[in-house]
Amino acid sequence: MEFRLGELFCGPGGLAYGAKHACIDNPDFKIVHKWANDYDKTTCDTYIRNICPDNPSSVICEDIHYLDIEALGDIDALAFGFPCNDFSVVGEQLGFKGKFGPLYTYGVEALKTYQPQWFLAENVGGLQSANEGKAFSKIAKDLKKAGYRIYPNLYKFEDYGIPQARHRVIIIGIREDLPFEFKIPAPSRIYRTCKDAIENPPIPENAANNEKTRQSPTVVARLNYIKPGQNAFTATIPEELQLNVKGAKISQIYKRLDPSKPAYTVTGSGGGGTHIYHWSEPRALTNRERARLQTFPDDFVFEGSKENVRRQIGMAVPAMGAKLIFEAVLKTFAGISYTSVDANLNDF
Template structure:
């Protein structure tokens, strides 16, 4: 039983790799899995990375590179029918870092192309992913609107704020994932449940040290180039202990940043080797590249990819800055694999350990809720 997957905003393939790795053989000897059918992204390097690692011997023309606005959604001669649809729609306007424009921004409305796919293809399941800030964008109105439109496409939706460090991922990355089950399947008893955390307690969390050091990364590993820092940056880093940032009081006055009013915790912040990493990001300039807990340097892209759970043989295409962006914007494949495995087991009628969603936001629960209170239902 192989489900064919279509995808928008495919990025470097975090969701796709997770879907590819998901799968199992049931008690009757039948294999359940997910297969790439087609995808789209506007970033040429991300598309090249996706093609190289996900498509294998398949037709690389199945990765359609260009603006989603130009994609012929609904044209079966170009985009075949699919059983499952994934879209990590752009998070720029929902992120806690930035102007938080939500649906009023340039990227916020792009989710509507996912709506168009659902209406045109009616896949059995869908997976939509975005940042935790989605719940509070536009005072919560954006989240309500998106969930409403997803349900109106003919789906029972289950939104949940996944804390990936609770799923054996060495990174404190919190993302809203919405899983949809087509109404006819739901009416026949197919009900998606949020998979239970595999590492629910903090003492079980996988640390950044474990992720980067075991096994060690070979020198010739792809995307493992070191950053050339100035002597001043290296000297400043030498005064910053593990887990601290550029505003650590022990930094001599002459080495401190000359920036007024900024106290972002990720600026020249070192990892704490005894904890999961802070969130890997794809934006920002110098000082936001994540820094080694001991060595006076930024992490390499391969080390950052380790924190995102990409395997070392997963090759990212493009310049060092392009790769940094791709790695930071991706969904951790291990987290995606857990979600897709739960979907496959849901479809197969196989039970699995589950928890209650943090976001009980079906339409009947939204009635009477003031928009500025919506975030209280999602973010702890």
């Protein structure tokens, strides 16, 4: 069975790459790209280049507020990693009152319009506690009302062999008239270190998106006092190199990776010491190194400026993490058993 996949808020293609490369023992079950939407031009260019170079018109680059959902075309599956700005644990947690909070409703509209057999919805781990838990409860209720049984779970991707501590709420939904029951795939608990991901194999010299960031002499001097795993506030740094910060001290400021562990969460930011910093060299990671932590292959080329690429990589779903979840969905429909665990999120 071939599932035609539509995507809203598609980003650069982390979910799409995982879907496209999902493979199970029954080759008749696979996922193919049908259409996708995002509002950012360079992000759409990245998606087209890597996911559907032969069908660029299938990617609609448009603000979703103005998107004609009914004109997109029939699909068998839907993926939407709706923007997480207002559900993040960092910031004001505006939730439904924020600009981005209600954007999940466009995914609900697409479900009602096309009634695909299943869907995958993704958001940050903070979704479960946003608005005192009311945000997740409301979203779950609306997804059910659209006609789906839902299977939410907080995936800790480092437990699945992704070389990064990245926690995301992912909801699988199966249309309620279908007899399939999704089970949460069991984590491997085989941990891959950030050092192994970046160095094994070595990044080719001609790899795209591998330009180094120029570090000022002050930043280089400061980093030389910060040991692996430390940040600007936990390291012993001379007074002249210390940061003059009052109030909350964010732990990821000038934080160097610990080469013996998965990386901390890759984000789209970079200013003010929020780059991810190499464990031994006094510098920020390149975008290609960051992409390695997000499990994108080296031939996955990101379009746009260095800053725009950094943002694309930071907002993506880890490609191999998406792949293993999509494979669990395919196995569910193919009737292939796999090792599973109980969900760690309640179905409200």
